[in-house]
Amino acid sequence: MSVLAYSELLKRITGIDDHQLEEPFKILSQNNTTQSRCKIIKGLALYEPISIGNLLRKSELPRGGGSYLTVRKYFLSLEKAGLLEKYLLHNRAVWRFSKNGEHLRKYLLT
């Protein structure tokens, strides 16, 4: 008889294996993920697929041109790292988590 510890509880309750989160968190830490960007990433998990403009609006963050470009640059770096992907929806670029970012998305939603 043995007691389930954190990683096993996390896996059994949420379906998330902590090993599957190591790579996504490594990518986030290597791409200047600040506190406000954490809010954006959480918002993306909640509202994807979504355009950056709408995401900033729904996350109640500044929506000026500078903010938009900074987030776009950040998302492009995460796309390059394989965590996010963008596609065109009604001629607008919308973002979502890629297959590699699926475990992170699930974790952010819990």
Added chain:
Amino acid sequence: MITNYKTENIRSCKYTFRLGEIFRHTSVDLVDVSQERFPQLTEISLPYVLQPGEFVIGRTIEELDTPLDLMSIYAASSLSIRIGLNILSGGINDPGYRGNAIFGIHNVSQNKIKLFYGMELLHTAFLELKGKAIPVQTRYMGGKIL
């Protein structure tokens, strides 16, 4: 295994439940389990100020669906002990049990204590079983109080 869970409440080797509802016994002449004479229950809305010596029954927000290879043991959170609440529980969550966790909350302090929605008073540690368990059959399945 647990629904309505909060990821932050998965701790080192336990899960900490959140208080969802509370109930109070109404007084009856005699409680006689052999004659199926139980006290009636009244739901009280949260937040609620528990008077010294008062006892209520709590039901968790979380619902368990315990697999047959696990059981869990309930224990009072250290917070409840520190503020003077005695948490009474059945002690064991059997394999196969589905429903909320039910526990007693007894104010054994000299102070009034405010109970609120989401208060963390009870936690549970899951144990992996050796061998095959028989699913529990109980009238309290589904988090029934009485």
